[in-house]
Amino acid sequence: MSMENNDLERCPWTKALWRGHGHRCPSPTRRRESSLLGTKRQRRFWGISRRMLWARSGAKIRTATGKRQQGHLILVFLVLNSNGLLCQVWTDLVSEGWAEHCLEALEKVQLQGEEVVLPLVTGDGLHSAVRCVVRKFGRCSCFLFSCGHTPPSPTVCTWPLEIRSMEGLGKCAFALRDLPAGEMILEEEPFYTRMPRAQLQKRPEWDQAWLAAFNGIRAALKAPEGSPFSEMPEKPLLASTALVLDLISFVLLPESLKGALYGFSSPALDSDHALVEVARQLAELCKERLPECKDADLGMLQFAILVTEMNIFPGGRIFWTMSRINHSCAPNCVFSAAPNRWGLRSVRPISAGEEITISYLGEELLLPTVQRQWLLWRSKCFICGCRRCASPEDPLRDRACSSCMPLPKRWRVVHQPAVWRRKEPSTAGRAVALLKEGTEFDTNGVSQRTKEGLWIFAEDSDLKKNGWVLVDGSTLGLGQLIEPIDEEFANIWPGRLKHRLKRTVFNRPGDAAREHYLNWYDLDAQKLTAWHWRKEEDEFEESDSAGSSYARFSRERNWTCESCGEEIEAFVKEEQLLGEVAQRVFAMALHDQRRASAAGVKGLVLPDENFVLTALRLADDAGRLFGRRHWIWQMGLLFAVDLDLSLNRFTYRKWDAEWISGTASMLLEVWDWLASLELSQAPSYFLHSRASRLSKEMENVVLVRSDVEKQPAVEERFLRLRSKLQRRVDGLSPPVSILPDREFIPETLFIAH
Ligand SMILES: C[S@@+](CC[C@H](N)C(=O)[O-])C[C@H]1O[C@@H](n2cnc3c(N)ncnc32)[C@H](O)[C@@H]1O
Structure with a gap:
């Protein structure tokens, strides 16, 4: 049972934590390890000692911070092993009955490398929960992260989705229950924020030589053989400032966060995708020129660019859960961002077990299939096979029927030496006028399609000469007979x-x-x-x-x-x-x-x-x-x-x-x-x-x-x-x-x- 918000206001834990830490988690790039472990007072409050959580092999520990939103304080344990993220465990400190839930939930985490999201309900103090997690996974793999997740409502402390691996798609999110349209199904804060562009300005390394080398970075983007867009012309992919920001931001991250990023999706470093090559060239340049990168491993720098690019959201943020959501060109969710509130909202009803998807594209979603696939291949290195890409139909390419749509008004005879205007729309019809090549005339917009092709009704000042003219004589072994010259249409007629x-x-x-x-x-x-x-x-x-x-x-x-x-x-x-x-x-x-x-x-x-x-x-x-x-x-x-x-x-x-x-x-x-x-x-x-x-x-x-x-x-x-x-x-x-x-x-x- 949850406490009411009013109770929460009075809760000394909440107050102390809130006062101590503020509302938002500071940008990871700006944090120092010490501040990550919280103030002494906070640690004492939580019952966390450095020794208790400090990793024996590699620092995989982050301290507790608190966040108050919708009446809840949330802590997130990220359990890491050498394969990456093992599981996430959330705590909800204002609920009761932690012990049973906690043990039961933790028992479920069996698979190495599997990401499982568990609600860990506790009301008896964090140290009990911490002890429980540490007992299960061992101190050296337990990484206590903070302020990442807030349940959607005070009574529900688990998101209605789970992350599972799927052949060919990597990690994917699936709905755990039927979800109505318009539901905010997840809210979380980023654990990584790309450094602001302004920080690159006025750096001494940014001289002419840097610019020349930077502008020289490029690789040809080829479509994979047999892909739907293999006919598309090769295009060069260039380095961008965003990639440099990715790289420096990554290098400045604490080891624990770097470790966590290793568990995220990224193309193989030996893949022949142009972005991998651009990342390699840029990593070389940065290692040579930038002091932050001098001692870093080249492969790690290349990986830093790729992993960030693959998982980043608008505004340069990476999220623990949302960055696991795959793309679809007909998505069922949308990434929603109000100031300092990021989340996922369903845009249509989703059935239990259905994959949760968002669109990595903006208004490019309007583009035809091949172009969308090409853009996704270019930016995210995968060939989209969503239901819209797989469908042979593409309603956004539907077009007005040229036979039924209104006709251009003015036409010119282009057939040599002349064409006939006839009483009926048929070559057997009585001829009423001969129109020489170059003659211009108006139609009244009436047309008829026969076996011989499209006929239009041409008007003349002499009403007796009004009659039908065939547009295209292909069925008679002739070519185009007349062409529209209507001001509005001349522009769009083939070839013009x-x-x-x-x-x-x-x-x-x-x-x-x-x-x-x-x-x-x-x-x-x-x-x-x-x-x-x-x-x-x-x-x-x-x-x-x-x-x-x-x-x-x-x-x-x-x-x-x-x-x-x-x-x-x-x-x-x-x-x-x-x-x-x-x-x-x-x-x-x-x-x-x-x-x-x-x-x-x-x-x-x-x-x-x-x-x-x-x-x-x-x-x-x-x-x-x-x-x-x-x-x-x-x-x-x-x-x-x-x-x-x-x-x-x-x-x-x-x-x-x-x-x-x-x-x-x-x-x-x-x-x-x-x-x-x-x-x-x-x-x-x-x-x-x-x-x-x-x-x-x-x-x-x-x-x-x-x-x-x-x-x-x-x-x-x-x-x-x-x-x-x-x-x-x-x-x-x-x-x-x-x-x-x-x-x-x-x-x-x-x-x-
Ligand atoms: C932000 S991550 C999504 C989570 C990812 N599946 C994982 O394992 O962590 C983006 C990457 O997921 C894969 N991906 C996303 N949507 C996909 C789709 N519709 N088809 C194939 N791969 C997709 C691509 O490898 C892409 O670079």
């Missing part, structure tokens, strides 16, 4: 895309007139672009998206339209090309945007002031070509949401109801579509953090009476979207905020203005 992107950037009408170097956020121009989007947004809200014509993607059957049943094979190249550009453009950090502008990214020249507009057009084009379910459009929406948020933060632009409603509906569109695929990961950091920021902005929007009277629908829509967004944000607690906001306008520019 790259050309168009360059042309748009350099020859956009009105560019010369707008010479200001920040002109890409020219508000009027932005507004036009946004209007364009918002208009579609309205249509989307009104129409039933499920009923529109979409071709489902399947690796085995390519795309098959749900509505007309047609298999679509065209546009594969265009999807690939647009996809490659989109991946680079939408993920590009601000400083890279500038570099890309100056140097061009693989043939794509994106001058600074045009970068954002170009990115928006890319999304727009992809949306028109592939439809709203496609990942490029969806990434474009996120990009546009970030842009809107930045505009408001860094310019004098103020939100109005109409504008912000558009932003909200873009975000909700992504959220809804992903939720329908069970991929929303609510509260995922890439949706939730944007939603909470936008929701705050919406609270501050003042509805101007005169506008509202003119357009009551605007107010109605604004209020509806505001409460929808608010409900989603409020439904998730604690808040999740991991990734920094993506700003399109750096703060320095704002200040300069």
Whole structure:
């Protein structure tokens, strides 16, 4: 039975410990061994003597510290042996009946190398519990760690998960009972925090020679043979500052923590993965140049980089339990982080025995399978075989059916010498006009597909000459007969895309007139672009998206339209090309945007002031070509949401109801579509953090009476979207905020203005 919180407040142990140690465990890199063993007073209080816990062979001991959270004090014993972590034992000092539970639980720990999480319930004083653990495992292997875990509620002191090893996957976490969606299933504090980047600044070793050597570190990243992405081109992997931080942080760790890290997942040092080679080269450089690394073993330095990279969480933290959670591209949990509170939350119901997974990717989860697998191979050295990667279907590649979707309006004859316009959509139909090569004409958007191919209805000022024109004459032994030249579509027609992107950037009408170097956020121009989007947004809200014509993607059957049943094979190249550009453009950090502008990214020249507009057009084009379910459009929406948020933060632009409603509906569109695929990961950091920021902005929007009277629908829509967004944000607690906001306008520019 647990004590009530009030009792806890009065508990002298709690008070003493709490006062002595504060709320948070200090960063391990900054701890000294003595402080790790606690103050003398604390040790006396706990009944711990240095001799009692001091390791006879290698220091594997850490002292007790306390933590008070949700009314509990928690201590964690990590029992280590030469193979690594043997088990974790938690204590809950405010519960009663420790002895029986303790002995029973400890009896279960039999397997060497097996990690078992045991609740150790005690109310009679820590030394009894310590004695119990030490008796079972021996002093030299018992490592008493602190403040790592807090049970989810005062009455439950064990997490509903266990860690087991699985063939090919290493350690995995499994649910011990059925878990509902939205449950906080674990909260813990990191035992390792990567040193802050600022500590690398102004070091004497960081001279030109270091930079030259550092920049020279690289290794070619090859796809393993037979992997799904073996066709992908080799790409170099470079050293980064984060890897140096990993290495120095590890070297400065106390031996006991280093020992614990040896039990975590890491690729073999002789593996031919590029990261292993980069780590080796970097370890050599650091051993040669950095005083901290001079006496360290080269293999250990290489391992330090790899083990940290494999297990680190956003913010540079490693956790005892959470770092054991495997990845899935359709995860059932999400890593959630409020200030100083890190945990796992289920995002859908999980059955007992099911593996608990999170996503190591952020919004890259939207990418198609091969790209996701490639990213995971690059950063975490494994080929993901989760259920989403294994599925032949990929709904985020579904696309609007080119037969059923609206047609471009204006067309040009490209067949020599001419084509016929006919009364009926058939080559047997009566000819009403001969259209010479180069003739341009409009359609009324009506089309019909026959055995001969797609026919469109062409209009003429002479109504008698209205009639049907065949688009592609392949079935008749001819080639393409007519091509769209509609302004909106010319860009995305096969073969024109790259050309168009360059042309748009350099020859956009009105560019010369707008010479200001920040002109890409020219508000009027932005507004036009946004209007364009918002208009579609309205249509989307009104129409039933499920009923529109979409071709489902399947690796085995390519795309098959749900509505007309047609298999679509065209546009594969265009999807690939647009996809490659989109991946680079939408993920590009601000400083890279500038570099890309100056140097061009693989043939794509994106001058600074045009970068954002170009990115928006890319999304727009992809949306028109592939439809709203496609990942490029969806990434474009996120990009546009970030842009809107930045505009408001860094310019004098103020939100109005109409504008912000558009932003909200873009975000909700992504959220809804992903939720329908069970991929929303609510509260995922890439949706939730944007939603909470936008929701705050919406609270501050003042509805101007005169506008509202003119357009009551605007107010109605604004209020509806505001409460929808608010409900989603409020439904998730604690808040999740991991990734920094993506700003399109750096703060320095704002200040300069
Ligand atoms: C943070 S650790 C996860 C725990 C790890 N399984 C262990 O044994 O400690 C990350 C490593 O786990 C493995 N891993 C995680 N998710 C995986 C997956 N979906 N498929 C294969 N291996 C995976 C990879 O080796 C990856 O580098």
